[in-house]
Amino acid sequence: MKKFIIVVVALLFSISSLQAQSLAGYKICVNPGHGGHDSNDRHVPLENGVSFWESEANLSKGLYLKTMLESLGAVVVMTRVTNTTADDLALSQIVAIANSNNVDLMHSIHSNATGTSTKANYTLILFQGRTTAPTYSNSLVLANIMGEQLFKTNRTTRWTVAGDFDFYGTGQAYLGVFKGLSMPGTLSEGSFHDYTPETWRLKCDSYLKHESWGLARSFLKYFNGGEYKDGIAAGIVRDLLETVPASYSALTLNDRYKPINNVKVKLEPGGKTYTGDGFNNGFYMFDGVAPGAYKVIIEVDKMKPDTALVTVRANESVFSDRLMTLNPILEPPKVVSYSPADSVNEVSNVSPIDINFDIRMNSNETEKAFSISPAVDGSLKWDTDFKKLTFTPSKSYVPGTRYTVKISKAAKTHFAYNLEKDKTFSFVTRAKLKLVSIYPKNSSVDISTTVLIRIAFEKGINATTLGQKISFTDSVGASVPLTVNQAKYSQGIIEFEPRTPLAANSLYKIVVREGIGDVEFVYSPTTYNVEYRTEKKLTFTGAMLEGFENENVWQAPASSPNTKGINSSLTSFSILDTKPKSGSYSGRLEYTFTGKEGEIEIAKLIPISLGSSSTAEFGIWVFGDASNNILEYRFIRENSAIEKVKMDTLNWTGWKMKKISLNQIPGSGAIQFKSINILQTASGTLSGRIYFDECLANIIVSVKDKQEIPTEFKLEQNYPNPFNPSTVISYKLQAASHVTLKVYDILGREVATLVDEFQNAGKYNSQFSIHNYELSSGVYFYRLTTPTITVTKKMVLTK
Numbered sequence: 001m002k003k004f005i006i007v008v009v010a011l012l013f014s015i016s017s018l019q020a021q022s023l024a025g026y027k028i029c030v031n032p033g034h035g036g037h038d039s040n041d042r043h044v045p046l047e048n049g050v051s052f053w054e055s056e057a058n059l060s061k062g063l064y065l066k067t068m069l070e071s072l073g074a075v076v077v078m079t080r081v082t083n084t085t086a087d088d089l090a091l092s093q094i095v096a097i098a099n100s101n102n103v104d105l106m107h108s109i110h111s112n113a114t115g116t117s118t119k120a121n122y123t124l125i126l127f128q129g130r131t132t133a134p135t136y137s138n139s140l141v142l143a144n145i146m147g148e149q150l151f152k153t154n155r156t157t158r159w160t161v162a163g164d165f166d167f168y169g170t171g172q173a174y175l176g177v178f179k180g181l182s183m184p185g186t187l188s189e190g191s192f193h194d195y196t197p198e199t200w201r202l203k204c205d206s207y208l209k210h211e212s213w214g215l216a217r218s219f220l221k222y223f224n225g226g227e228y229k230d231g232i233a234a235g236i237v238r239d240l241l242e243t244v245p246a247s248y249s250a251l252t253l254n255d256r257y258k259p260i261n262n263v264k265v266k267l268e269p270g271g272k273t274y275t276g277d278g279f280n281n282g283f284y285m286f287d288g289v290a291p292g293a294y295k296v297i298i299e300v301d302k303m304k305p306d307t308a309l310v311t312v313r314a315n316e317s318v319f320s321d322r323l324m325t326l327n328p329i330l331e332p333p334k335v336v337s338y339s340p341a342d343s344v345n346e347v348s349n350v351s352p353i354d355i356n357f358d359i360r361m362n363s364n365e366t367e368k369a370f371s372i373s374p375a376v377d378g379s380l381k382w383d384t385d386f387k388k389l390t391f392t393p394s395k396s397y398v399p400g401t402r403y404t405v406k407i408s409k410a411a412k413t414h415f416a417y418n419l420e421k422d423k424t425f426s427f428v429t430r431a432k433l434k435l436v437s438i439y440p441k442n443s444s445v446d447i448s449t450t451v452l453i454r455i456a457f458e459k460g461i462n463a464t465t466l467g468q469k470i471s472f473t474d475s476v477g478a479s480v481p482l483t484v485n486q487a488k489y490s491q492g493i494i495e496f497e498p499r500t501p502l503a504a505n506s507l508y509k510i511v512v513r514e515g516i517g518d519v520e521f522v523y524s525p526t527t528y529n530v531e532y533r534t535e536k537k538l539t540f541t542g543a544m545l546e547g548f549e550n551e552n553v554w555q556a557p558a559s560s561p562n563t564k565g566i567n568s569s570l571t572s573f574s575i576l577d578t579k580p581k582s583g584s585y586s587g588r589l590e591y592t593f594t595g596k597e598g599e600i601e602i603a604k605l606i607p608i609s610l611g612s613s614s615t616a617e618f619g620i621w622v623f624g625d626a627s628n629n630i631l632e633y634r635f636i637r638e639n640s641a642i643e644k645v646k647m648d649t650l651n652w653t654g655w656k657m658k659k660i661s662l663n664q665i666p667g668s669g670a671i672q673f674k675s676i677n678i679l680q681t682a683s684g685t686l687s688g689r690i691y692f693d694e695c696l697a698n699i700i701v702s703v704k705d706k707q708e709i710p711t712e713f714k715l716e717q718n719y720p721n722p723f724n725p726s727t728v729i730s731y732k733l734q735a736a737s738h739v740t741l742k743v744y745d746i747l748g749r750e751v752a753t754l755v756d757e758f759q760n761a762g763k764y765n766s767q768f769s770i771h772n773y774e775l776s777s778g779v780y781f782y783r784l785t786t787p788t789i790t791v792t793k794k795m796v797l798t799k
Helices: 054-071 091-100 137-154 196-201 205-222 363-369
Strands: 027-032 043-045 051-053 075-078 105-112 123-127 159-163 185-192 231-243 257-259 264-268 272-275 283-289 292-299 306-312 317-319 322-324 335-339 344-347 353-357 370-373 378-382 388-393 402-407 423-429 435-439 453-457 470-474 482-485 493-498 507-512 528-533 540-546 572-576 586-592 599-611 617-625 630-637 642-649 653-661 671-679 687-701 726-733 737-745 750-759 762-769 778-785 790-797
Touching: 027 054, 027 091, 051 054, 054 075, 054 105, 054 205, 091 105, 105 205, 123 137, 137 159, 137 185, 137 205, 185 196, 185 205, 205 231, 205 283, 205 317, 231 292, 231 306, 264 283, 272 283, 292 322, 306 317, 306 322, 335 423, 353 402, 363 370, 370 388, 435 507, 435 528, 453 507, 470 493, 540 599, 540 617, 586 599, 599 630, 599 687, 617 630, 642 653, 642 671, 642 750, 653 687, 671 687, 726 737, 750 762
Parallel strands: 027 075, 027 105, 105 185, 123 159, 231 317, 231 322, 344 423
Antiparallel strands: 043 051, 123 185, 231 257, 231 283, 264 272, 264 292, 292 306, 335 353, 353 388, 370 402, 378 388, 402 423, 435 453, 453 493, 470 507, 482 493, 507 528, 540 687, 572 586, 586 687, 599 671, 617 653, 617 687, 630 642, 630 671, 726 762, 737 750, 737 778, 778 790
């Protein structure tokens, strides 16, 4: 485990504060609770990467206390002075340290937490035994002294003491830090570190030191060691006009106000200065101050200077909390930014409207100056500094409507200056729900008989609008029984698949009717018809090398050194019974890429021997995810060289056999199958789900049904031509390669990319529909490009 070490710089204290008091002759064991950011440490994430660790705060308090007690003549035994895993001692070791050093007292320093949404901030002192009958009677004496001192120092809501027998309800010893102690022991929970205002205060080094002064005063009183002759002036500086977020659950009126960072405080006479930290606590402290009358002078940028009179008393902390106000800004406000931007189209139909001012505004007057036309019901809310006004509609805007927002000159600043002129801007809401894609595409062929149909819209789907809107029928118009996946409606995706495999080499039709609505109550105005043909009936037989029935034969993707660029918590490979091609199980890869050029490897723990190069074929059944990423197989040759073979672009769904002849694998010598790899592409989706089943060797395909490989590269004339609203572009590839098919207007500007992927040799059809583009009648060109050849043809759109 990584070790965290706190470097302690010399702690300086006023010499005068340590005169006429003494703890000489006493030995005290100080235990800063927890240690090392380990599992039993208490961690509270705050914001902007800042977090609180109890082990750190406890150690700081303990080190300050050590210096204070040693300055009083006491011998101090620390159970830890750094914050590493090795410092997180077993409780029995802490007890042994105290006992072996024959100390007079052992004290353990902590802070508390409710661990729930209910917040508290009181001081608790614990000891062993019953609350009224402690194991060591002096433990109760010290607990009462310390409880009152820390209550005053930390200004918690109350203080209480308790024996662990009663507090935990066990009727016997509970806290391990007390078990076996041969002297009185106490444990302080000075305040609650999961009460957010206090969490931020516990990030302040001076605040921790101040609690240590409270502990030191407690020991002086307990041991009759006298009192400090000097005192402390402290306080918290807050903004009168800003409040903390509601999530802080402020327990006191003062804690409702927002603390000010980096405050500058001066104490006069004497010229002492203090600069606050940036941890949202506003705390300041002057220790070692001689009794008497002083001025506390506070300066904060852009706020009125503030001066308070305080009277410092010996052996006490006196507080002067200040609420600061802004310096008047005697000029008109400006609208510095707003959203949506002016004249923008396609704005979300539930989009909030944000208006940002450069000066704190008068909320009542500015809200009266706000208007939107056409009128919309909604609510107005300010941020904590009253510079940002947000309007949130209570229901969706009207689709395809232009709205005009106006802030009139009646808007006023906090200092009563009006906006110089009206500010207006407008936006247009989304008019229709757009289709992103349908798989299969219209006029597609060679579609798997176990296809997963996927219809993707631009926004989450309102399920109540789907009734009678989608049909899936065979060539004679009979409905196909379906299994529907509703889990992706919120992503705008409608998925369904046939309950039993479809007929081979047959036509099927999908109709997506107009009127499907999204979560913003915007509707699709278009009906889409998709006709496709399933693949020919192919029979694959061969020797079964791996049936995907056992998990312990595949390496987890995250464990492979070749896997990269993934979210490991969302990427896994499992053997499941949810979608077997044959047998009882299949392998399922769930994956999520996190950036670009990601790669996933599912490696066979023991590679599969395939023999030498020959015409024999090796393949795996793959249920694709239409992600447009690359499927790759990797093989090991006799000389240990790794050969990578791109099998196909994952542009299909349903089961398909993806196979290769052994003599097409580069290299020489004996061959072993090593792994299945998924390569992220620029046009590929970031996440997906792929199934695998049946690794076969010596594959035999039924000859009468075997698909013919084209003998030439050819781009066909589109059909129909002229066309409206769609046309099909067909082409042939005599060899596997990367292919792009793009459409251009007569000026050579790219209109659409229909294909951009690696494809195997074969015949392909691609549909071009004007529904997704705003095109006028005229001549257009389509261009097919591979690494070795480019062909362009002309087509005509008529309206």
